[in-house]
Amino acid sequence: MASASASEELWILGIHMTKFGKHPDKDLVDLASEAVQGALSDGGVTMKDIGIIGAGNLMMAMAPTGQMVQKQLGQTGIPVYNVSNACATGATALRVALMAIKAGETDMGLAFGVEKLAGAGLLAGGSRSADSNTWTPHGRFGAVAAVDGRVGTETMPGVFAQIGMEYGHKYGGTSFELFAKISEKNHAHSTLNPLAAYTKKMSLEQIMNDVMIAYPNTRPMCSANCDGAAAAVVVSGSKLKTLSLEQQKRAVKISASVLTTDPYEEACQILPNVNTLTRRAATQAYEQAGVSPADLNLVELHDCFATAELVHYDNLMLCEEGGAADFFNSGATWRDGKTPVNVSGGLESKGHPIAATGIANVWEVATHLRGEAGDRQIEGAKVGMTHVIGLGSACGVHILEKSAA
Amino acid sequence: MAQQIPLVDYLVLGDNPHLVAQECTSCGARFFDRRNACASCGGTDFKQVDVATTGEVRTFTIVSFAAPGIPVPFVAAVVDCEGTSVRANLINVTPDPEHVTTGMKVRLATEVIGTDDNGTEAVGFGFEPLGG
Numbered sequence: 001m002a003s004a005s006a007s008e009e010l011w012i013l014g015i016h017m018t019k020f021g022k023h024p025d026k027d028l029v030d031l032a033s034e035a036v037q038g039a040l041s042d043g044g045v046t047m048k049d050i051g052i053i054g055a056g057n058l059m060m061a062m063a064p065t066g067q068m069v070q071k072q073l074g075q076t077g078i079p080v081y082n083v084s085n086a087c088a089t090g091a092t093a094l095r096v097a098l099m100a101i102k103a104g105e106t107d108m109g110l111a112f113g114v115e116k117l118a119g120a121g122l123l124a125g126g127s128r129s130a131d132s133n134t135w136t137p138h139g140r141f142g143a144v145a146a147v148d149g150r151v152g153t154e155t156m157p158g159v160f161a162q163i164g165m166e167y168g169h170k171y172g173g174t175s176f177e178l179f180a181k182i183s184e185k186n187h188a189h190s191t192l193n194p195l196a197a198y199t200k201k202m203s204l205e206q207i208m209n210d211v212m213i214a215y216p217n218t219r220p221m222c223s224a225n226c227d228g229a230a231a232a233v234v235v236s237g238s239k240l241k242t243l244s245l246e247q248q249k250r251a252v253k254i255s256a257s258v259l260t261t262d263p264y265e266e267a268c269q270i271l272p273n274v275n276t277l278t279r280r281a282a283t284q285a286y287e288q289a290g291v292s293p294a295d296l297n298l299v300e301l302h303d304c305f306a307t308a309e310l311v312h313y314d315n316l317m318l319c320e321e322g323g324a325a326d327f328f329n330s331g332a333t334w335r336d337g338k339t340p341v342n343v344s345g346g347l348e349s350k351g352h353p354i355a356a357t358g359i360a361n362v363w364e365v366a367t368h369l370r371g372e373a374g375d376r377q378i379e380g381a382k383v384g385m386t387h388v389i390g391l392g393s394a395c396g397v398h399i400l401e402k403s404a405a
Numbered sequence: 406m407a408q409q410i411p412l413v414d415y416l417v418l419g420d421n422p423h424l425v426a427q428e429c430t431s432c433g434a435r436f437f438d439r440r441n442a443c444a445s446c447g448g449t450d451f452k453q454v455d456v457a458t459t460g461e462v463r464t465f466t467i468v469s470f471a472a473p474g475i476p477v478p479f480v481a482a483v484v485d486c487e488g489t490s491v492r493a494n495l496i497n498v499t500p501d502p503e504h505v506t507t508g509m510k511v512r513l514a515t516e517v518i519g520t521d522d523n524g525t526e527a528v529g530f531g532f533e534p535l536g537g
Contacts, residue, residue, distance in 0.1 A: 149479065152482065166507075270483055
């Protein structure tokens with residue numbers, strides 16, 4: 001029986017992501033199994049070593065995804081927690097495994113996230129019920145017809161467009177071109193990532209002249225719907241000490257793991273406020289890890305839209321308050337800048353198989369900390385941060401550190 | 406005149422169309438849906454209040470891809486109505502970034518969105534430029 005305590009260190013022992021993109025011949029179980037086998041093999045362990053599974057999937061959330069994967073890879077009778085938490089699903093699954101270790105229920109856990117999203121269209125909110133032949137009020141607003149599109153927009157590109165525009169209204173310095181330049185950066189970064197869904201560099205002109213989805217977000221400025229999975233084996237510090245030196249050397253320390261929801265603020269039920277909960281999660285994470293934004297060698301943040309990436313520079317305190325536009329214009333977030341952001345290509349170019357994202361971003365940072373990122377390696381990376389936002393809302397932030405072993 | 410019904414129950418029609426909100430009597434937070442309690446302070450006592458019909462556009466987007474049946478492009482926005490934020494479309498304005506800006510002053514306006522089999526008109530609302 002494990003004997004972890006609340007002060008127990010948490011480590012990633014093995015981690016893996018599949019290629020993101022179109023996988024017409026693979027279903028959820030195939031993709032998840034590939035990621036899980038990869039993570040187990042990377043960590044040098046088997047399903048028999050795992051004491052808990054956090055299984056993340058959003059679009060098929062009714063399915064017992066974790067048990068379906070067990071039936072492929074090993075039915076050991078351990079508890080499975082199937083979780084869905086919008087775009088924070090992967091980070092939530094990871095936290096389930098980490099919390100079980102912290103609670104002393106096990107010393108080794110598995111988390112995975114998987115999504116089949118290639119070819120999915122525009123994602124929107126829940127107010128799209130069909131209009132009827134006679135007006136009958138229904139729902140929490142007594143609406144006689146669908147309100148999405150008639151009372152503002154619930155489409156994701158439209159919601160996040162407003163979030164970016166609001167930041168511009170408050171602090172200035174933003175423009176269609178500035179948002180497009182953020183997308184240009186991420187599409188350039190993905191050219192070095194063989195696992196990205198899209199690896200083609202795009203010019204600023206191409207991005208600005210592409211199909212407008214919700215001003216100022218054109219199509220390449222939106223996250224790419226695709227298939228993919230990612231998985232991680234996590235372990236307590238005391239368990240890690242009993243493993244081989246090779247395992248200890250490649251292990252990556254989880255110095256902070258935080259999940260928050262949006263605290264009440266005026267207007268937050270009118271337009272989702274992704275700022276409050278991200279700032280709160282980041283504050284807690286920096287405190288847990290004992291690091292500051294200046295210590296971060298790379299950040300993978302939730303650029304579900306180009307307009308979102310900008311506000312999170314500020315929310316994660318990578319720049320001074322109100323200074324996100326200047327920060328980006330300084331070149332800081334390009335891979336050769338002061339604080340490289342989304343060197344994987346981000347959700348806009350690497351892709352966004354929703355539940356996989358919150359573990360795939362951990363894989364990206366861990367791979368740099370291990371010095372195994374190949375052509376896109378951020379040299380000497382020692383500390384990194386990951387961030388996801390699920391609308392509704394939930395925010396997951398992790399800070400990872402290179403092993404000293 | 407045809408029978409009319411508001412698109413949502415927080416829109417009051419008549420000579421002076423306006424929105425109403427449920428205001429928490431403890432902390433003043435305002436909500437447009439029916440409430441169990443206040444998300445800000447937990448209070449359970451509410452009173453119905455009228456929301457100002459003029460305001461300022463705090464943010465917007467111009468939506469080009471929307472649900473079937475919704476004409477595009479249209480402008481979706483958040484309007485600050487003297488301290489109460491309202492989600493709405495901007496109407497009676499050209500939907501392009503040259504004609505729509507954050508900070509622009511707007512006022513509530515209504516429009517018929519359709520007629521049902523009984524001949525009843527559903528009336529929606531939006532905000533239009535003030536004095537434009």
